[in-house]
Amino acid sequence: MKELESLHTLARTEEGEVLWVTYKLLEEDGRYGVLCYFEGLGEERGIRLGDLCGSRAIGEALLSRLAGGQVLPAHMADLIWEVV
Secondary structure, eight states, rough: EEEEEEEEEEEEOOOOOEEEEEEEEEEEEEEEEEEEEEOOOOOOGGGGEEEEESSHHHHHHHHHHHHHTTTTHHHHHHHHHOOO
């Protein structure tokens, strides 16, 4: 799996804590997916969803929407199908 692009955003918890969230566009065998995790906690505490898109342009648009909407790892699997 190859990392092509990454975006970062700040999100706040309900308690007001600031979280730095990383979103990465991944490519494997011509298909594109995303990885989302909290910076400092490591990728193993995030979520990786592969094989979501057949084109890089759609994958980049998806990555931008996720980061712009500050989608957190815990909610990504539920929300991803609404934006794909």
